[in-house]
Amino acid sequence: MLNRNSPISILSMNLRFLFIIVILISPVLSKGQGIRTKLEAEEADKQLRRLGQTERKVDVLIDLGTYYLNLPGELKTDLATAMNIREQAFALAGKIEYPKGIAKSMVLQGNIVRESGDKPKSTKMYEQAIAYATKMGLKDELAEAYSAMGYLFGNEGKDLDRKISYNEKSLALYRQTGNKLEEGNSLKNLGDYYNIKGQAAYAIKLMDTSLSVYKAIGFKELQGVYNNMCITNISLGNFSNALKYGLLAEKTAAQLSDTSLQRSSICNHLGLTYYYLRNDQKALDYWLEAKTIAEKYKDPGYMQTVIANVATILVRMKRFDEGITVLKEMVSKYPPTDVQMKLRIPYILFNTYYDIGQYAKAAPYFKVLMKFHRDLPNEDPNQIYLYRSIIRKLIHDKQYVAADGYLKAHEKQSIEQKNLLALSQLHRLWFDVDSALNKPWSAVAHYKTYKRLTDSIWNNEKNKQIAGLEIEFQTEKKDKDIALLNQKNQLQKVRIENEGRLRYMFIAGLFIAVLVVGLIYNRYRLKKQSNLVLEQKQAEINSQNELLRKILEEKEWLLREIHHRVKNNLQIVISLLNTQSAYLDNEDALVAIRNSQNRMHAMSLIHQKLYQSDNLAEIDMKWYIKELVEYMIECFGTARKIKFELITDEVKLDVAQAVPLGLILNEAISNAIKYAFPDDRKGNVRIAFVEMENNACKLSISDDGIGLPENFNPEDTESLGMSLMTGLTDQLNGKIDMWNDDGLTLEVSFVRHGEYQDAGV
Template identity: 30%
Template sequence: MLILAKRFVYLIIWLAPCIVLAQQEQPAIESSAPDSIKIKQLWNLSDSLLNTSQFAPVKKLLEQALAIAQASEDTHRIAIGYRKLAGFYQSTGDFATAISFYLKAQVAFKASSDQRNYIRMFNNIGFCYNRLDKTKEARQHVERGMALAQQSGYDQLLPEFYSELINIDSNSKQYASAIAYTNRVLAYYKQKKDWNTYYGTLFNAGLLYKNMGQYVRSEQSFRQSMAYAIKTNDEFLQGYINTSIPYALIPQNKLDEAEEACHKALIWAEKKGLEKHSILADVNEHLSRIYEKRGDFRQALLFYKRHIASRDSVFNATKNRQVAELEARYQTREKEENIRELAATNAHQTRQIWAGVGGLIVLTILLGTLYWLYARVQQSRKKITQQSDQLTLMMRELHHRVKNNLAIVSSLLKLQSNRLDDEKAIQAVRVGQQRVEAMSLIHQRLYQTDEVTTVNMRAYLADLSESLMRAYDYSADEFDLQLNIELEELDVDMAMPLGLIVNELITNSFKYAYNKADRKRPLLRIDLRQQTDQAQSGITLEVQDNGPGIDISDWQQKGNKSSFGKRLIASLSEQLDGHFELLKQNGTLFRLHMPNIRTQA
């Protein structure tokens, strides 16, 4: 009993900060102030907290302000309250809930005879439907609001509706109408001499022309906007133009100008704080394309990796924001329940002390609390398991889509080879097709199993070898394929380059080692094993054929005389931090060793 009482005291001490924090979250609102002042103070406080991504208190403040407006039957402030709650859900990405609150706000604005805001709600609702990829509903609401604005004489609202129609038509690739609406918006702001909005719209027109493939017009729009941004010292607009103009310059092979813009954008991105990752993702993608066009594939790969890292940071930041909101909601509910539980406990203790049975009540409350905590832990574990299953499903779907895209690329390469006359060109395209299919097999393996980050190397190498065997017109009966795979599972980051290396080596064997005119039965051996000796620990890959053997001096040629396949093998081996050797041993033997530091990474 004494131990249980001590644990109860510890529980009270643990819950005390929750009470204090809950009290601190209440806004400092003057109780004697009029309702209109209270509502305004709550809205101002919610706006400041929303800017710092404190979503849970923002929602609570907005609901409190709405409750005051409803109690005072102030229809116009009720409408604004619904609109602000809709904006809150829109900022957190919950567009379906945002639509429901915009509809409530629209009804309230109509009841308060605020025709202007009633019409504007159509545009907000259309925006949310567009973000949900419900293009039909989005267009219906925007066009209806635009018609009402014209009938009611609110011509100043038309550019807002045109801008949303531009987004809708651009997303559905109806570029002709999108350009027509863009010209209307530009004409309107030019007439009003609202140059900030005019050149902002012109910048968006540059992005639209880029999507249409009209890179010259896109560049012209960006440069006109840049001239205005420099004139007005608008660093914000300059930064986004430098981030976007390479989209128009790179297809025109204006690589130096594109690179200069990228470096300026990188400097500007460092000032953007949490928003910089999306900018860095675009800039690093531009730099990767620039160096790829220049033929510097090492630098292109470097910037492509940076692009992937920045893109992942954007994804993680978005998910973290959503998780933070969910966690804040969960913690708020938990604190409220803890406060209610604590109040009930105190009441029970008081009554039981006077009744003389306080110890029994403490024990009962403690057991109930422990059971409640256990139930909450079980519930949390269940949610975590569900989220893990959802992430696994998303990863499998991602690998499935990548596999389908690679299959499309392979089919296009095959179709292209059928239209070529030059035998060397045909072989080059088919080799490229085989490389794409080698990568496609990896992703096929990943989405067909429960493991989404590791690859079964035995099954993958068997599929790869048999696929190439059929491609070079060999059957399993007339071919000796030896697979000695000790490491059956490898991370996809290692499996992908290893698969490409094996693809190149097997392709070379089929092209140069085997001759159907000879009676010698072709043999191909693939070993993948773990080295355990201290002198040379790590992973070793061996690929050997029984052909006449390769000329080592021919392999060691560098520069333009070296084939792309050789350079690809060397580059992928370096990427794996490994070193390889080529031996003439009963044919050709390729041996690649990767140290333990790479496998641990």
């Protein structure tokens, strides 16, 4: 029946709420410049006394006002101080005719008013700032105003869409001005918003881009991005990545001595990750640490989240009374004010009382959940958790037919949200319902889906932890497979020799039988005996032939399995390199690792195709080139910047030629993406692979980029990529040429091996 201690049954619904909490603290934490500490504020005060009526003084005043605005606690005295400093900045900027200072002070005024709770007034101020910045052509300040306007809107429905729209406008302007720091901030914020919207995969891409931008400018305060990457990967079910980014966030925060509320957020998300990894003690430890930090800031919303998590883990550790007590104390001390927490508390209590079989105590909380179910729109993401509670009660009440509609609605939302955890538990519930309704085939199908999804989720999480052992195991297994294959080949040779001996024996026996027939009295009996011997021999021959057929099938399976193992080993190495890159700060090393990953992926595709194909001798190059190009586009994120055109014939190559050709193509595409279109230029890359006469083949990669520098000599360059392409061309016994023609054209010609065709393969 229902798995009461599953991570989905109690905790999953707070993922979205946790991310909203991250968003609420992000305006304070996302900035990587300005005044951050009390010591810096005191130094700014001293600096103001020395500065005259200058633009620099306006900038320092705005930074100081922002510092007081961002102090924790939202005290009226701090807001009043911030507003007073803002008035000084605005007056001085107007006096010295400093448009940027005027625009910045207008945005700061809107921020202060927004923080005080006057949304209509702050909206008007932002609109004035937008109009002024537009009129004066101040793109940076206009972007800042758009970003600030976005904070006025909530994190649901049309409000979230408007927030995203304002931040996308802001991002476009920062890219135009080359403001990399704010570009990184905008990308990070958009990643947050798209994750709330349910587009976690796209959010990951935005955050990856944000990390690249931050690292390019040497920005060190990456704990916020890592923290958001952690929670986004949790929502995708990628717990190994979630743990990696959570630990990176913790490490970065410790290095920077970050003791802000964000540190509590990091501990909270690490606890959530360990919760899903079923390491209950570590989850509890991190959540208690998050609670200790959050208590210093007296933030009710965040305290509610952390304490609810503590209650949840206590319940799963079967400390039910402690969990219920902690949760009820939290409600009395920090009464929930938002819909998310008002829903989450009865959700936890209902499921907890059902876990311990106290159904009467669960009943009032179920009524609250049903009210939320009726009041919330069907498309609301929270409905998925309400569906699960309703289904659980219907199963307990044996109302299996009534559960069918909720199961289908649950499935629809799980698929839309790409929530593998929710989907796997849904099929487990469906198995219970179909079993009770005597639908064995449907029940089995749902159980298989549940196991497949569960195995997929947890296998992903184990990969990182057992990678070293897996490499050792796979290598040893590969050696054993090769030895077994050799042994099978020897056995096949011996049996073929035995078959020849049997054939000769049969001929000799038949000859003797013919001679004896005319000479011996019992000719008939001997003839009958000879026929019996003949039948026995034929049966043995048939048996041997069938055995040989099975051996050949086993050999083919072993060859396919070897390709599968090689592909897996390459993927493991790629994953290890990816993990290693997260701990490197040296850009050259990171580039080298990414290049190595691309090269190994080029080889991995070949072994993957051989494993999946019935033809173990040759690779379909049309398929291979298409797959490799799509991978490179996804890897470098150039779909909008560079258009690729593919012209490929139906050509098949053996592994010995496909591997070096794939590596040449990998290097050529990488060089085109990296160097052909600098400064965000757009362009086209044309890839052609055609077969000519006499088994000759030609690979051509051309672009309309900046081309090679004048007097460039490929033989004199020390480039690893160029050396690789030259060496790989020699391995093909081919010829490589390159020239400028409205861009760079690289051409590799070689003769295709023809022995497979000659052999009739």
